[in-house]
Amino acid sequence: MLALLGRSALRFTALKPGCLVRPVAPTKLPGRYLAHQKSLPRLPVPPLQQTLERYLLALEPIVSQEELESTKQIVKEFGQKAKLISGVLDFKTMIDNETLPVESLGGNPLCMNQYYQILSSCRIPGSKSDSVVNYSQTKKPTHITVVHNFQFFELFVYNSDGTPLTVDQIYMQLEKIWHSSLQTNKEPIGILTTGHRNSWANAYNNLIKDKVNKESVKCIQKSIFTVCLDAPVPKVSDELYMSHVAAQMLHGGGSRWNSGNRWFDKTLQFIVGEDGSCGLVYEHSPAEGPPIVALLDHVFEYCNTSVMVRSPMIPLAMPRKLRFNITPDIKRDIEKAKQNLNMMVRDVDIKCFVFQHFGKDYVKSQKMSPDALIQVALQLAYYRIYGEPCATYESASLRMFHLGRTDTIRSATVGSSVFVRAMDNPQLQSQEKVALLKKAVQMHRAYTDMAIRGQAIDRHLLGLKLQAIEDLVRIPEIFMDTSYAVAFHFNLSTSQVPAKIDCLMCFGPVVPDGYGVCYNPMEDHINFAVSAFNSCAETNAAKLAHFLEQALVDMRELLIQTPNSKL
Numbered sequence: 237m238l239a240l241l242g243r244s245a246l247r248f249t250a251l252k253p254g255c256l257v258r259p260v261a262p263t264k265l266p267g268r269y270l271a272h273q274k275s276l277p278r279l280p281v282p283p284l285q286q287t288l289e290r291y292l293l294a295l296e297p298i299v300s301q302e303e304l305e306s307t308k309q310i311v312k313e314f315g316q317k318a319k320l321i322s323g324v325l326d327f328k329t330m331i332d333n334e335t336l337p338v339e340s341l342g343g344n345p346l347c348m349n350q351y352y353q354i355l356s357s358c359r360i361p362g363s364k365s366d367s368v369v370n371y372s373q374t375k376k377p378t379h380i381t382v383v384h385n386f387q388f389f390e391l392f393v394y395n396s397d398g399t400p401l402t403v404d405q406i407y408m409q410l411e412k413i414w415h416s417s418l419q420t421n422k423e424p425i426g427i428l429t430t431g432h433r434n435s436w437a438n439a440y441n442n443l444i445k446d447k448v449n450k451e452s453v454k455c456i457q458k459s460i461f462t463v464c465l466d467a468p469v470p471k472v473s474d475e476l477y478m479s480h481v482a483a484q485m486l487h488g489g490g491s492r493w494n495s496g497n498r499w500f501d502k503t504l505q506f507i508v509g510e511d512g513s514c515g516l517v518y519e520h521s522p523a524e525g526p527p528i529v530a531l532l533d534h535v536f537e538y539c540n541t542s543v544m545v546r547s548p549m550i551p552l553a554m555p556r557k558l559r560f561n562i563t564p565d566i567k568r569d570i571e572k573a574k575q576n577l578n579m580m581v582r583d584v585d586i587k588c589f590v591f592q593h594f595g596k597d598y599v600k601s602q603k604m605s606p607d608a609l610i611q612v613a614l615q616l617a618y619y620r621i622y623g624e625p626c627a628t629y630e631s632a633s634l635r636m637f638h639l640g641r642t643d644t645i646r647s648a649t650v651g652s653s654v655f656v657r658a659m660d661n662p663q664l665q666s667q668e669k670v671a672l673l674k675k676a677v678q679m680h681r682a683y684t685d686m687a688i689r690g691q692a693i694d695r696h697l698l699g700l701k702l703q704a705i706e707d708l709v710r711i712p713e714i715f716m717d718t719s720y721a722v723a724f725h726f727n728l729s730t731s732q733v734p735a736k737i738d739c740l741m742c743f744g745p746v747v748p749d750g751y752g753v754c755y756n757p758m759e760d761h762i763n764f765a766v767s768a769f770n771s772c773a774e775t776n777a778a779k780l781a782h783f784l785e786q787a788l789v790d791m792r793e794l795l796i797q798t799p800n801s802k803l
């Protein structure tokens with residue numbers, strides 16, 4: 237499960253009951269006016285965009301050009317709506333029409349299949365193994381699901397002529413959903429999807445025994461994606477805000493907060509908080525991070541364009557609330573899932589930070605690979621805390637191959653091991669350290685090139701091991717060896733998820749005593765998310781984050797100090 241959060245938050249205007257002006261009782265009119273009084277139309281509320289455009293026009297003759305420009309920006313932000321849904325539908329059109337530009341890596345075209353797996357799809361729990369079903373292969377679904385206060389709704393996002401609903405239409409539909417679900421549902425049905433996969437598979441069979449429940453679950457599974465309108469969460473300090481939002485996106489904060497406001501098997505769930513925080517959580521099986529981020533880049537771009545499309549006047553039907561019949565057995569499953577989830581939520585420790593000292597442009601100016609330098613810094617940070625390197629995983633894309641997913645870049649290389657030992661050795665000259673740093677970076681980059689060309693070791697070894705298990709032959713010694721266990725116990729599980737927009741993805745560690753580190757290198761800064769488990773006394777996300785920041789700063793200092801480092 238990965239979560240992604242945007243720093244430039246999409247604004248969602250919370251619609252709350254209550255009125256801004258106190259209603260005044262109408263004055264009693266003389267009888268002769270009454271007849272035509274009743275026939276007068278009600279005062280219309282003009283479309284917001286129209287009013288804003290006219291407001292700017294009215295300002296033009298009376299304010300300076302500078303004031304006008306500044307007001308235009310303010311007006312733009314004020315007028316922004318839940319355009320998010322329209323942006324995703326716009327991206328969907330490109331998928332449906334097969335007009336998405338083919339991506340490339342080093343001049344080689346990449347497999348685009350993952351883009352076709354992220355919408356209208358869902359993971360389904362199974363007793364032996366789960367499956368991922370993509371519903372767009374047959375009759376393409378035309379609805380999304382919206383969840384608010386643990387209540388799910390089916391929202392059709394296309395008109396009968398096949399055109400997508402306009403931003404205003406979607407907004408009105410969301411408003412209806414919001415108003416009809418002001419009370420929190422007693423049973424957070426979505427929490428079932430947080431259970432251990434075996435428990436969830438049992439609970440799932442139990443749940444869908446009921447025809448109404450089965451139909452509601454199907455509606456969620458088939459929907460194009462889900463939008464979660466979250467309840468407010470306690471305020472935190474500015475310093476903690478980013479990490480707090482990341483946790484909300486990743487797990488929803490536990491059964492007391494928004495974890496029941498999700499269907500975690502759904503491939504794509506967009507989350508909008510009342511404070512304007514906005515992000516998504518995605519189920520990892522169908523795709524890696526890059527296609528998800530490409531979608532988000534598109535949505536952000538879309539949100540910044542101000543295309544005004546007038547909505548047809550035909551009123552739209554109220555979105556259908558999905559019903560669930562909660563039997564005592566289902567209630568028991570929900571309670572169990574709540575307990576399990578709350579334990580997991582308490583255990584997750586996330587630290588997000590923005591490394592401000594430099595970004596990928598500086599590293600490129602040093603003729604080094606930014607990704608490799610970040611990975612070597614991670615090795616240094618880890619070594620400084622633990623005094624030894626550890627098995628480290630970095631995702632390498634295999635999309636240069638048909639249906640390729642990932643292999644592993646093993647970042648703990650011989651080169652990084654020599655460098656991290658040398659870095660704090662006072663006996664060594666700066667020049668020697670710089671040379672070792674550059675060698676480590678080159679070695680990492682060479683591993684990356686090997687991995688993306690399908691020549692890495694991890695997937696090959698895994699395939700051989702699984703083949704042996706499937707064929708019921710004696711498991712070869714190589715897989716029973718202690719070294720194999722060490723090599724596959726990834727204390728550092730890392731991934732670069734680059735984006736055009738200033739955002740960040742996060743995920744959890746893959747072993748109980750490990751870290752998850754995700755980063756997005758921007759031109760002049762780097763966004764990092766570090767995670768660990770509170771139950772492990774030896775790990776601490778904030779500590780690794782601190783050491784990582786220090787390692788990057790020290791490495792740059794080293795390059796600055798050394799005359800031939802060409803700064």
Ligand code: COA
Pocket residue numbers: 524525526596599600601602603604605606607608631632633634642645681684688731732733
């Ligand atoms: N000198 C100057 N510039 C250099 C350089 C050098 N020696 N080495 C690299 N660069 C430049 C590159 O040309 C590139 O430039 P661009 O920003 O103009 O495109 C930039 O630095 C970044 O390159 P680098 O930091 O080496 O990384 P990368 O973009 O090649 O990415 C991986 C490396 C491993 C992240 C990538 O190959 C990959 O596999 N990504 C997918 C990972 C994934 O799937 N993650 C999600 C898992 S859920």
